[in-house]
């Protein structure tokens with residue numbers, strides 16, 4: 001089974017949790033897009049759901065494939081969100097935002113009764129941090145914000161490059177909300193809870209890619225098939 005087949009496997013398993021009439025949060029990224037494709041087939045077959053997309057990119061795909069969309073303001077409380085992740089630890093804490101959609105993804109996940117993460121098994125780690133942590137910042141005062149993030153990292157014993165995300169043409173990457181992203185290569189984040197809380201206290205930080213206590217279930221696909229992971233207490 002190649003990487004794409006594993007993503008499809010996880011997405012197909014997640015689809016079994018979707019019921020007629022649900023208000024669905026729809027994630028961003030290559031795995032979430034496999035979910036959208038499978039969901040669209042079910043919608044074409046008569047399933048009725050309303051989706052809230054977590055990015056413009058996901059919205060375009062949903063519209064192209066005929067999945068009915070609403071804004072989060074129209075559907076402020078959702079039944080279920082299905083989304084991918086960049087890293088998943090045994091407590092189902094996540095790093096997200098590799099595709100730049102972390103802010104909307106977190107708002108949508110927090111507005112949902114349940115969040116199911118779908119991923120291939122390469123995303124499972126013992127300790128978060130090998131994947132650079134995306135930190136979404138306001139362009140205003142970005143240098144001061146970077147200095148504050150560096151100082152926080154140093155207080156928590158973390159070190160590593162903070163790279164302002166760029167596009168392939170070397171221009172600055174802007175999120176759907178018009179913000180910048182600092183990718184923090186800490187390597188290992190021993191206390192993700194403390195980092196998450198303290199990043200939220202820096203005024204120029206709009207949001208960060210640590211998703212704590214949001215995922216209720218993960219569906220992880222490997223060569224042998226998909227398995228379900230619940231948060232380890």
Ligand SMILES: O=C[C@H](O)[C@H](O)[C@H](O)COP(=O)(O)O
Pocket residue numbers: 027028029030031032083084085086095096097098099100101102105
């Ligand atoms: O901003 C993007 C999201 O957090 C994605 O869900 C995450 O990067 C995983 O994407 P993929 O399924 O493409 O690995």
